[in-house]
Structure formats: C-alpha cells, structure tokens
Amino acid sequence: ELLEILSFDSVRRRMSVIVRAATGEIYLFCKGADSSIFPRVTEGRVDQIRARVERNAVEGLRTLCVAYKSMAPEEYEAACRLLQTAKVALQDREKKLAEAYEQIERDLILLGATAVEDRLQEKAADTIEALQKAGIKVWVLTGDKMETAAATCYACKLFRRNTQLLELTTKRIEEQSLHDVLFELSKTVLRCSGSLTRDNFSGLSADMQDYGLIIDGAALSLIMKPREDGSSSNYRELFLEICRNCSAVLCCRMAPLQKAQIVKLIKFSKEHPITLAIGDGANDVSMILEAHVGIGVIGKEGRQAARNSDYAIPKFKHLKKMLLVHGHFYYIRISELVQYFFYKNVCFIFPQFLYQFFCGFSQQTLYDTAYLTLYNISFTSLPILLYSLMEQHVGIDVLKRDPSLYRDIAKNALLRWRVFTYWTFLGLFDALVFFFGAYFMFENTVVTSGGQMFGNWTFGTLVFTVMVFTVTLKLALDTHYWTWINHFVIWGSLLFYIVFSLLWGGIIWPFLSYQRMYYVFLHMLSSGPAWLGIILLITVSLLPDVLKKVLCRQLWPTATERTQARNQCLSVEQPTVFMLSQTSSGLSF
Amino acid sequence: PGGTTKTRRPDNTAFKQQRLPAWQPFLTAGTVLPTFFIIGLIFIPIGIGIFVTSNNIREIEGNVFMYYGLSNFYQNHRRYVKSRDDSQLNGDRSALLNPSKECEPYRRNEDKPIAPCGAIANSMFNDTLELFLVANESDPTLMLIPLKRRGIAWWTDKNVKFRNPPGTESLKERFKDTTHPVNWLKPVYELDPEDEDNNGFINEDFIVWMRTAALPTFRKLYRLIERKNDLHPTLPAGRYYLNITYNYPVHSFDGRKRMILSTVSWMGGKNPFLGIAYITIGSISFLLGVVLLVINHKYRNSSNTADITI
Numbered sequence: 001e002l003l004e005i006l007s008f009d010s011v012r013r014r015m016s017v018i019v020r021a022a023t024g025e026i027y028l029f030c031k032g033a034d035s036s037i038f039p040r041v042t043e044g045r046v047d048q049i050r051a052r053v054e055r056n057a058v059e060g061l062r063t064l065c066v067a068y069k070s071m072a073p074e075e076y077e078a079a080c081r082l083l084q085t086a087k088v089a090l091q092d093r094e095k096k097l098a099e100a101y102e103q104i105e106r107d108l109i110l111l112g113a114t115a116v117e118d119r120l121q122e123k124a125a126d127t128i129e130a131l132q133k134a135g136i137k138v139w140v141l142t143g144d145k146m147e148t149a150a151a152t153c154y155a156c157k158l159f160r161r162n163t164q165l166l167e168l169t170t171k172r173i174e175e176q177s178l179h180d181v182l183f184e185l186s187k188t189v190l191r192c193s194g195s196l197t198r199d200n201f202s203g204l205s206a207d208m209q210d211y212g213l214i215i216d217g218a219a220l221s222l223i224m225k226p227r228e229d230g231s232s233s234n235y236r237e238l239f240l241e242i243c244r245n246c247s248a249v250l251c252c253r254m255a256p257l258q259k260a261q262i263v264k265l266i267k268f269s270k271e272h273p274i275t276l277a278i279g280d281g282a283n284d285v286s287m288i289l290e291a292h293v294g295i296g297v298i299g300k301e302g303r304q305a306a307r308n309s310d311y312a313i314p315k316f317k318h319l320k321k322m323l324l325v326h327g328h329f330y331y332i333r334i335s336e337l338v339q340y341f342f343y344k345n346v347c348f349i350f351p352q353f354l355y356q357f358f359c360g361f362s363q364q365t366l367y368d369t370a371y372l373t374l375y376n377i378s379f380t381s382l383p384i385l386l387y388s389l390m391e392q393h394v395g396i397d398v399l400k401r402d403p404s405l406y407r408d409i410a411k412n413a414l415l416r417w418r419v420f421t422y423w424t425f426l427g428l429f430d431a432l433v434f435f436f437g438a439y440f441m442f443e444n445t446v447v448t449s450g451g452q453m454f455g456n457w458t459f460g461t462l463v464f465t466v467m468v469f470t471v472t473l474k475l476a477l478d479t480h481y482w483t484w485i486n487h488f489v490i491w492g493s494l495l496f497y498i499v500f501s502l503l504w505g506g507i508i509w510p511f512l513s514y515q516r517m518y519y520v521f522l523h524m525l526s527s528g529p530a531w532l533g534i535i536l537l538i539t540v541s542l543l544p545d546v547l548k549k550v551l552c553r554q555l556w557p558t559a560t561e562r563t564q565a566r567n568q569c570l571s572v573e574q575p576t577v578f579m580l581s582q583t584s585s586g587l588s589f
Numbered sequence: 590p591g592g593t594t595k596t597r598r599p600d601n602t603a604f605k606q607q608r609l610p611a612w613q614p615f616l617t618a619g620t621v622l623p624t625f626f627i628i629g630l631i632f633i634p635i636g637i638g639i640f641v642t643s644n645n646i647r648e649i650e651g652n653v654f655m656y657y658g659l660s661n662f663y664q665n666h667r668r669y670v671k672s673r674d675d676s677q678l679n680g681d682r683s684a685l686l687n688p689s690k691e692c693e694p695y696r697r698n699e700d701k702p703i704a705p706c707g708a709i710a711n712s713m714f715n716d717t718l719e720l721f722l723v724a725n726e727s728d729p730t731l732m733l734i735p736l737k738r739r740g741i742a743w744w745t746d747k748n749v750k751f752r753n754p755p756g757t758e759s760l761k762e763r764f765k766d767t768t769h770p771v772n773w774l775k776p777v778y779e780l781d782p783e784d785e786d787n788n789g790f791i792n793e794d795f796i797v798w799m800r801t802a803a804l805p806t807f808r809k810l811y812r813l814i815e816r817k818n819d820l821h822p823t824l825p826a827g828r829y830y831l832n833i834t835y836n837y838p839v840h841s842f843d844g845r846k847r848m849i850l851s852t853v854s855w856m857g858g859k860n861p862f863l864g865i866a867y868i869t870i871g872s873i874s875f876l877l878g879v880v881l882l883v884i885n886h887k888y889r890n891s892s893n894t895a896d897i898t899i
Binding site: 329355358359360362363364365390392395396437439440441442443445446447448449450451452453454455456457458459460477480481482483484485486508513514515516518519523527528529532533536539540543546547549550551553554555561564565 | 607608609610611612613614615616617618621624628632635639652654656663664665666667668669670671673675676679689691740741742743745746749750797800801802803804805806807808809810813851853854855856857858859860862863866867870873874877881884885888
C-alpha cells in the first residue's frame with residue numbers, strides 16, 4: 001500500500017516512496033543518483049557497489065542506486081506531519097519540502113545499483129561529426145555522471161581517440177585551487193594553438209592537437225559565483241578562453257538551470273556567437289529557451305521540450321539536414337533578398353535624384369506615377385520572392401555530403417558591410433549608366449526617323465525600361481536553380497511590364513486626369529536608336545557584375561564554388577581515402 | 590502508433606520537398622568568355638555602322654528638318670509640367686469652360702476661363718522663322734524656301750490626344766466664353782486661319798510645344814523642307830537668309846535661341862554618342878574576353894591537379 005511519495009527533483013537527484021507491506025511494516029524506498037544516495041547510507045556493501053557503479057558508468061551505462069529503511073510507526077507519524085506542514089505551507093513551500101525530504105531520507109541501507117543502457121539514437125555520431133566539420137562547436141550538457149557522459153561522448157564521436165581530455169572537475173579543484181587549475185589548463189591549451197586560428201580547423205587533420213574539456217556542475221557554479229574581489233569575471237574569461245580552443249566541451253552533472261547559465265555565458269562572450277540548444281527532456285527546457293535557436297526532440301520523454309522550442313524534430317539526426325541544408329539555403333536566400341531589395345531600389349531612386357540637377361531641383365519625377373507605384377509591387381516583386389523560396393545554389397546531396405561548405409556562410413559572411421557596399425555601389429553604377437546613357441542619347445538630338453522630338457515622359461520611360469530589364473536580368477544571373485516557376489516569374493514579370501506599358505499608353509483612359517503617357521511607350525519603341533540604346537545600357541550595367549563573378553570564381557573561389565566546379569567536371573564518384581590506426585584504449589569504435 | 594490519427598508528415602511531392610527539376614547553371618570563365626567575345630564581335634560593327642550613318646548626315650538631300658532650339662529653358666520643371674488640362678485639350682466641353690485647378694494661376698483671366706489653360710500653353714514659342722535662298726551673287730532677289738508646317742507633331746497627338754471642342758459652328762463660336770492665354774497676342778482659333786485642320790487645339794506648332802522637353806537644352810521641330818525631286822538637292826549650296834520675327838523674349842532668364850537644320854536617317858539625327866558607345870563597349874568586351882582567356886589558361890593548369898581535401 002502506497003502511503004507517500006517524496007517526488008523527484010533535479011537538485012537533490014533522488015526520490016522516495018513510503019509503503020506499508022502486507023505484514024504491516026512501513027518501509028521507505030529511495031532511488032537516485034549515486035552521489036546523492038551514498039552520503040545517506042549507513043549500512044550495506046558500500047565500497048563494492050561503488051566500484052560496480054563506477055565500472056558501469058565507464059561503460060556508458062546510466063546508473064542508479066537503490067536504498068531502503070524500515071520505519072517505526074512513530075517515525076512514520078513524525079514524517080507524515082513534517083510533510084503535511086511543508087505541503088500546505090504558504091511561504092517557502094519548496095524550501096520547507098526540501099528540508100522535510102532531507103529530514104526523512106537519512107540512515108538508509110544500501111540495496112544495490114541498477115544500470116540502464118541508453119542507446120544512442122541512430123546516426124547521432126554521424127550528425128555530430130558533420131556539425132563539427134561544418135565549423136560548429138558542439139558542447140554536451142548533461143545531468144549524468146562524468147564517466148557515463150565521457151563514454152557517451154566517445155561513442156558519438158564528439159571526442160576522438162587523439163583528443164586530449166582536460167578536466168575541470170570538482171576532484172581536481174579539491175586538489176588545487178580553482179585559480180591554479182584554470183591557469184594550468186589555459187597554458188596547456190594556448191601552448192599548442194598559439195597563432196593558429198581555430199576557424200581553419202578542418203576537423204580531421206592528425207597533426208594538430210585536439211583538446212576536449214570536461215567540466216562538471218559544481219566546478220561551473222564555482223566559476224560563476226560572484227566574488228567580492230571581482231575576480232569572477234577573470235575566471236569566466238579564462239574559462240571561455242579555454243573553451244574556445246577546445247574542439248568539444250562536455251559539461252556533466254548539470255542542473256537544468258546551469259545548462260541555461262552556460263548558454264547565456266557563451267551568448268554574451270566576446271564574439272557573440274549564435275547558439276543553438278537541442279534537447280528532449282523537461283530538464284532541457286531552460287537551455288532551449290535561453291539559446292538563440294531552441295530545438296526540441298519529440299521523444300519518449302514527453303513533449304515538454306518540443307513545446308518550448310522554436311523548432312521540433314522527431315529525431316536527433318534530422319538536425320544535420322536542418323542546419324546544413326535548410327539552414328544554409330535559408331541564409332543564402334535571405335541574404336540575397338535583403339541585398340537585392342536595396343540594390344533595386346537604389347537603381348530606382350538614384351536616377352530620380354540625378355534628374356533633379358537637370359530640372360531645376362523642382363522635384364519633377366522622371367517616371368510616370370503608375371511606374372512609380374508599380375515598380376516594387378508588380379514589376380520586380382515576384383522574381384525575388386520566388387528566388388527566396390526556391391533557390392538552391394548547390395544541390396541538397398552535395399550539402400549533405402560535404403558539411404564544410406557550411407563554413408562559407410559562417411560569421412554572417414553575406415550580410416557584412418563589405419558585401420552590402422558592393423551591392424550599393426553596383427546599384428549606383430547601374431543608375432548612372434541608365435541615366436547618363438539616356439541623357440547623352442537624348443541631348444539635343446532627334447532619335448526618330450520622322451524628325452519628331454521625344455518629351456520628358458519618353459525620356460523617363462526609356463530610363464525606366466532599361467532599369468526594369470537590368471534588375472530582373474541581374475536576378476536571373478544570380479539564380480542558380482532554374483525551375484519552371486523561376487522561368488515563369490522572371491520572363492513573366494518582364495512580359496507583364498511590356499504589356500502593362502502598352503495598355504497604359506495605348507488608350508485615352510477616361511478615369512485619368514492627365515494623358516501624358518498616351519502613346520509614349522509605343523512611340524519610344526518605334527525609334528531605332530531607342531532600341532539600340534536599351535540593349536547597350538543593359539549590357540553595360542550587367543557587365544561589371546558578371547566580370548566580378550567570373551574573376552572571383554577564378555582567382556579566389558570559395559569552397560562552394562570549388563564543389564560546383566568539381567561536380568561539373570567529374571562524373572565519377574570521388575574516391576574515399578581510408579585511414580586505419582590501432583586503438584590503444586579499451587574503448588572500441 | 591495512432592493508426593487513425595492524421596499524419597502530419599509533409600507531402601512527398603517534388604514541389605514541397607524542393608526537388609523540382611531544374612537547370613543549375615553557374616557563371617564560369619568557360620561560359621562567359623564566348624559571351625564577351627560575341628558581344629565584342631557584334632557591338633563593334635554595329636557601332637561603326639551607327640557612327641558612319643550618323644556622320645554621313647551632312648548632305649542636304651532628302652527631307653530637311655528645321656528646328657528651333659532653346660537653352661536654359663526648364664520645360665521639365667515640376668510646376669510647369671503639371672500646368673495643363675489634358676481633358677480641355679481633348680475637346681471636352683465641360684473642361685473647356687471649367688479648366689483644371691492644375692492650371693493655376695493661368696486658369697482664368699478677366700473672369701473668363703483661359704483656353705488653352707496652363708503655363709505650358711502660355712509660354713508657347715511664337716517667333717516666326719523664314720528661310721530664303723540668295724539665287725546668285727549678282728541677283729539680290731531672295732527665293733523663299735517653302736516650309737511645310739504639317740507633319741511636325743506625333744500622329745497620335747494630332748489625331749487622338751488633341752481635339753477641338755466638338756460642334757458644327759465655326760471654331761470661333763466653339764471657343765466663345767473663353768479667352769486667350771495671357772501672353773498670347775491671338776486667341777487659339779486664330780493660330781492658322783488658312784487651314785481649318787491646323788487651327789485651334791490641333792495646331793501642330795502648339796502640339797509640338799505642349800510636349801514638354803526632357804532637358805533644359807532642347808530643340809523642337811518647326812518646319813519640314815520637303816525634297817522636290819531626285820535631281821535637285823533640297824537645299825542647294827549657296828547663301829541663305831534667315832528672317833526672324835522676334836516675339837519670344839529669353840533674355841530675362843539668360844536663355845538662348847537657335848535654329849537647326851538637319852537631315853534625318855533611320856536612326857534620327859546626328860548622334861555620335863551611340864556609335865562611339867557601341868564601339869567602346871564592344872572593344873572593352875573583347876579586351877576583357879582576352880584577359881579572361883589568359884587568366885583561365887593560367888589557372889586551368891593549376892586546377893587540373895586534383896584537390897586533395899579530406
């Protein structure tokens with residue numbers, strides 16, 4: 001008969017039940033992490049079981065210890081009362097409950113230990129390896145013991161056989177002071193890296209020394225603890241410095257709040273990296289909420305994590321495609337969207353600005369109001385919209401196969417000032433070409449075979465026509481994945497512009513108060529030089545960008561471009577190189 | 590698990606899984622090089638053709654076009670450009686008597702609506718130019734060159750956009766209750782009393798003036814000198830006498846007036862810019878093609894060795 005449940009909480013890491021046996025005896029059974037059970041045990045084969053637990057942990061099994069005690073009726077009454085007062089307390093209920101549990105769970109007799117093999121999800125190792133090759137730093141935050149966690153890390157290839165493990169654990173801190181340990185570790189780590197930049201770390205070179213850091217929750221709280229002498233920030237800096245030079249970090253025995261704490265620490269460190277937290281249990285919720293991107297794995301442990309996350313995925317392995325394929329695509333698409341929007345509007349407005357110098361600064365518009373309104377809505381909107389939904393600069397399987405391509409977009413590479421300045425200057429150059437090209441064509445000369453003159457609306461329409469075609473063809477040159485939809489919107493937008501212009505100027509529209517555009521477009525098209533000028537100006541505008549693309553691809557190709565070239569040249573599968581080596585440790589791979 | 594619950598798995602269609610069949614081009618030197626050379630090879634001859642055609646426009650044969658040109662005259666000023674009433678000019682009776690507010694302050698005068706209203710109409714060019722040929726040195730008689738005043742405006746302007754107010758009465762009757770623009774000497778129905786089809790709003794000089802020029806230095810078609818027959822040149826060599834009836838003041842705004850005689854080819858008047866531009870761009874393109882070829886050749890050897898990446 002179940003009398004009481006002393007529920008689990010992640011701080012004290014155990015739970016108990018009080019039961020009455022058929023014989024009338026009252027027992028308290030307690031199970032929990034070995035570090036929280038062993039201190040409360042007075043009897044039992046402690047050393048033997050402790051050794052057994054250690055061995056289990058090293059093999060990667062998750063261990064629990066179980067203990068019991070029998071309670072006399074008065075003891076039970078006292079316990080009951082204690083629990084009751086604590087449960088109904090109006091203030092500090094948590095604290096009172098914790099104290100009550102503390103009181104009740106003592107003087108236990110050790111029963112034994114259990115071990116559970118928590119299988120790694122399929123392809124977890126593959127995913128982690130891919131992420132590391134992509135230049136993403138992977139940290140493992142777990143509540144498990146150090147040995148279990150370390151074994152798991154070896155199994156999922158976070159630590160490789162040549163990874164030198166550095167420990168920042170309670171054990172070491174007990175021997176030396178925190179200060180000494182931190183300094184020693186940082187010296188070790190910085191000695192080897194020196195001037196090498198860790199960003200170029202290819203991930204599998206055998207000659208660079210690989211470091212892995214193991215830290216546990218107690219040590220972390222020591223580092224994070226605010227001190228009066230202000231040295232805590234130094235410790236944090238040192239800690240982050242060590243972490244920066246390690247290829248992987250394992251944090252074990254982490255309480256959920258500590259997981260969030262560490263995410264916050266990294267978020268606000270010097271380089272302000274973008275953080276992603278992925279977890280499947282309720283104890284991961286706080287770190288999922290803290291990180292920039294929180295991902296919940298919909299798992300057997302319920303939906304708490306998934307509910308609190310930005311994205312939920314069914315399995316851990318889906319993270320690989322999500323980041324390396326979809327993430328990469330979205331970044332390429334969004335950065336082109338942003339840059340292109342600024343570019344096409346610079347092309348749009350700068351000729352208007354230039355015209356002011358020639359119209360007495362009277363704010364006379366170069367283009368008709370219909371063109372002004374519809375430029376961004378109809379003539380140039382659909383192509384970039386569909387580009388940002390559909391573009392694939394390299395194939396999906398190429399991205400999956402070669403995670404290092406992800407490094408091409410690291411550190412917001414496509415939205416930096418330099419790239420933006422290039423696009424802006426391109427827009428300015430194009431605008432100058434449009435305007436002054438038309439200007440020199442029109443200046444004081446006749447361009448029709450009938451000798452009649454063009455007016456200002458024809459001039460503006462010529463500039464506008466060149467502009468619409470140029471910005472659309474610029475996007476066409478940037479598109480690397482031409483589906484039928486892309487063809488449809490790009491050529492369709494241009495066609496729509498032409499049809500609209502013909503209709504707009506083809507009839508005396510009764511609802512218009514002005515008829516200034518009547519026949520302007522058609523008249524412009526009846527002039528030979530206008531056609532020649534349009535072709536020339538479009539070519540001149542697009543030439544520099546094409547040249548830049550080709551030169552950059554030839555002289556300074558990015559990894560992505562090299563892959564594209566390679567895929568074109570080779571039709572045979574790339575040969576894979578196997579490296580065999582002897583393993584010296586007891587762990588198998 | 591959950592046999593009857595609807596699966597939330599996305600459809601496995603090509604569109605939703607981003608597997609649509611696609612052409613995947615990318616610009617390499619190999620694809621762009623031929624384009625540069627082609628552009629060079631096409632543009633240069635076109636440029637030469639245009640340039641030659643443009644420069645050949647000097648023999649005064651064929652139709653000759655006479656233009657008047659103005660400088661420092663901002664027909665493209667915003668307040669000026671909007672100061673017109675297209676409905677009135679299209680013959681709308683209600684707009685004739687009640688011009689649009691855009692025409693202010695040239696909308697009403699002496700309590701009558703102005704026809705045509707607006708600043709553009711008000712500032713119409715009203716100099717008269719006449720061309721005479723001095724027959725020979727000894728004989729001082731001047732031979733008047735016949736100047737054709739029809740066919741100088743856009744056909745669509747003359748026949749669709751600009752219409753006189755409808756009616757069977759005389760033009761003067763149709764324009765009663767209106768007054769002429771402030772700066773005009775004659776009312777609009779006296780612009781060409783000899784030719785009914787060139788009077789009122791559909792007067793071609795008026796239409797040409799109403800098409801606002803794009804830049805402050807512009808020219809407008811004034812008259813046509815038609816060629817007589819193939820044997821004689823339209824304007825034979827000799828001395829010519831230009832008679833100007835000076836009505837149009839330009840000194841106040843530091844403007845300049847001039848008269849231009851030009852022949853016209855399929856590509857319009859003399860315009861060296863286009864020809865030169867084509868030749869320049871064609872040459873640059875060709876040059877870039879050569880440069881890229883050199884770079885490509887140099888790097889092709891180094892990229893042929895296998896990239897050993899892990």
